[in-house]
Amino acid sequence: MIDRRSIQTYAFGAVGVIGAIAIMFAPRMVFSHPAAADGAYVAATLACVAVAFAWALWFSVAAFRRAEEFAQERTKFAWYWGSMAGVVVAVLIYGLIASGAAPGLLEGVTPIRAFGFGMASLLVAQLAGRLVLSAWWRATKR
Incomplete structure (x- = not known):
């Protein structure tokens, strides 16, 4: 319970x-x-x-x-390392898009929408990294 x-x-x-x-x-x-x-x-x-x-x-x-203290430590660890991993993934995706490896992905998109896509992808990547590391911590540290 x-x-x-x-x-x-x-x-x-x-x-x-x-x-x-x-x-x-x-x-x-x-x-x-x-x-x-x-x-x-x-x-x-x-x-x-x-x-x-x-x-x-x-x-x-x-x-x-x-x-509780254990949950606080898990949260701090997951946000620090998970969000950093998310930033790295978002930068790699940006590099692929900027190099032309994904032609037509943002074709016809206004600059403000492209900016919003970039901001949202960074935040989603950070959150996903945090959730993955939090789940890993929970599975391995109990």
Whole structure:
């Protein structure tokens, strides 16, 4: 059975992620047809993104502090080494795309979408590396 501290840790994490996503999408719910040129929409979006990051940070810190010492060490190890491995993988993928090894992958894509793709791929690679190393730690250290 899962102990109370673990349940609280997972609850803080879930509230942090779900709440941040809801806050980030709030401007799209308020503005019926958002336009990028609309100043109020842009201001609301920037404010909501800042609040969402603060929300996620607060709940992440709370979840980390509620975790047991073994879980804290696993998390620190996985974020450090896993995210670094993810950065290396993302840089290798960038190198393949930049060298022309993947022709047509970003053909017709606007620069802002290409920038967003690059940012998202880096973050996804870091998260995937963290999850892989966390699972490895959990499987080998118990």
